[in-house]
Amino acid sequence: MNFALTAEQQIIRNQVRNFADKEIALVIAEFDKNKEFPKLLVKKGFDLGFAQIPWDEKYGGTNQGYLTYYYLLEELARVDCSYAFTFAAHCSLGTGFIYNGGTEAQKIKWIPALASGEFLGSFAFTESNSGSDVRGTQTSAVKIGNEWVLNGSKCFVSNAPQAGCIITTAVTDRDKGTDGFCSFIVPKETEGITISTPYEKLGLNSVDTCEVFFDNVRISENALIGGIPGKGYENLMMVLDDSRIALGALGVGLSQGCLESSLKYSEQRKQFGKTINSCQTVAFKMADMYARIEMARLLLSKAAWAKDNQLPYSVYAAAGKLMSAILSVDAARDAVQIHGGYGCLKDYGIEKYYRDAKLLEICVGTNEVQQLVLARLLGCPVR
Numbered sequence: 001m002n003f004a005l006t007a008e009q010q011i012i013r014n015q016v017r018n019f020a021d022k023e024i025a026l027v028i029a030e031f032d033k034n035k036e037f038p039k040l041l042v043k044k045g046f047d048l049g050f051a052q053i054p055w056d057e058k059y060g061g062t063n064q065g066y067l068t069y070y071y072l073l074e075e076l077a078r079v080d081c082s083y084a085f086t087f088a089a090h091c092s093l094g095t096g097f098i099y100n101g102g103t104e105a106q107k108i109k110w111i112p113a114l115a116s117g118e119f120l121g122s123f124a125f126t127e128s129n130s131g132s133d134v135r136g137t138q139t140s141a142v143k144i145g146n147e148w149v150l151n152g153s154k155c156f157v158s159n160a161p162q163a164g165c166i167i168t169t170a171v172t173d174r175d176k177g178t179d180g181f182c183s184f185i186v187p188k189e190t191e192g193i194t195i196s197t198p199y200e201k202l203g204l205n206s207v208d209t210c211e212v213f214f215d216n217v218r219i220s221e222n223a224l225i226g227g228i229p230g231k232g233y234e235n236l237m238m239v240l241d242d243s244r245i246a247l248g249a250l251g252v253g254l255s256q257g258c259l260e261s262s263l264k265y266s267e268q269r270k271q272f273g274k275t276i277n278s279c280q281t282v283a284f285k286m287a288d289m290y291a292r293i294e295m296a297r298l299l300l301s302k303a304a305w306a307k308d309n310q311l312p313y314s315v316y317a318a319a320g321k322l323m324s325a326i327l328s329v330d331a332a333r334d335a336v337q338i339h340g341g342y343g344c345l346k347d348y349g350i351e352k353y354y355r356d357a358k359l360l361e362i363c364v365g366t367n368e369v370q371q372l373v374l375a376r377l378l379g380c381p382v383r
Contacts, residue, residue, distance in 0.1 A: 003301045005071070012053075012064070013071045019048065020079040028080040031206040032352055035198070037162060038206055042086060046117025050076075050087055055099060060112030066242070067304040070249045074297075077253025078260070081356040082206040084253060088246040089158045089207075090114070094121020096242050097167045097183060101235030103227045110165065110185060119164025122188075124154035124212050125236070132369045134169075134181060134233060139214065141170035141182060146221045148184060150192075150214040156363070160195050160210045163188050168214070169236065172229050182232040183225040192217035203355030241314050243364045244321035245307070248300040251324030251360045252293060258328075258335035258353050259289045265339055276338070285334045293331070296324045315377045322370035328357040 031038045054069045055061025076084035095114045114121045130136030139152025166186045173180035196211040266277035276282045303316035332354040336343035343350040375382045
C-alpha cells in the first residue's frame, strides 16, 4: 500500500494549491462577508477540470481517481472550506449518485454536463423530521402512467439555486421499508419545484444552502436512478461513504490552513522579547496539530486508495470523517488562541476557520452518526 503521489498527481496538487493561494485567497473574505456564491470563481474551477477528476473518461471525466480528488479538496479547503464544499457537494453527492447507481443512459446524459460545469449538481436528502433516519423520509413518489409524481420537502440542500438538476430521495412504497426508498434526477426547472432563499448560517457562507419543496412535481419514469425501484438505499450508502472521504478532506485541509497560519504568525509575533513560537504552550499546540493532521490524512488517503482499488473502504471513510471533523474544530480553536485577539478579527480570517469547522462536525452525518456507523461496522448491534 503506497500513498505516495505520482508525478501527475503532484502536478495537479501543486496547480490547485497555486490557484487557491493566488485567486481564491484574495476574495474569500468578501464572499464570506456578503454571503455570496462565487459564481465566476467556481466557473474557473470547472475550467481547470476540478469536477472531472473522479469520473471515467467515457463520461467526460479524466479518470484520475478518488485519491487525486481527495487532495484536490484538501488543497481548496486549506484556503476556503466553502469553495471546497461546493465542489464536494457537486461531485460526491450530485454527480456521485448518478455515477454509482445510474443506468448507462442516465450516466451518458447527465455526467458529462456535470463534469464539465455546464451546471452544478445538488442533493436533497435531509428533511425537517429526518436526517440520518432514512426510514423517516416523508417525501413520496407515486407512479402515474409513465411519470413519477413527487411531493414533499427537503432542507439543508446545498447548491440548489445554481443547480441544473437536483438528486432527491423519496419513498415509493412505505410498507417495504428501505426497499421502498428510491432516488430521482429532477431537472431544477421542472414545474412544481420551489427553492427558498438561502439560510443564514454560522459558516460556509458562500455556499447557498436552502429548502426545496416538491408540489406535484412530474418527472419522466426514466428519472428513477438505476431504473428499478428499491435501489435507492444501497446507492445512498455508497454515496455517503464517498462523501465522508470528501468531507474528511475538507476537515484536513482546513486544519492544514490553521497550522500554516499559526506557524507564520507565531514566528513574527513577539512577547517578552521573544517570538511566541519559542513558547512551549504555543509550539506544542502546533506540534499536536501537525501530528493529528498527518494521522487523519493517512486514514482518509487509505479510504480513497481502497476505493480506487475496489476494496472495502466504509470503515476507513467513517473513521476518517469523524477524526477529521473533531480535528478541524480543535485546530481552528487553537489557531484562534495562538493569534490571540487578532484571531477574533474578521480581517485575519482565522475566525472563519472556526465557524466553518463547526459545520463539518454536523453535515453529511454528525460525529455521533459516524460513531454509530463505525460501531455497526465493527459488529456492535447498537441502535
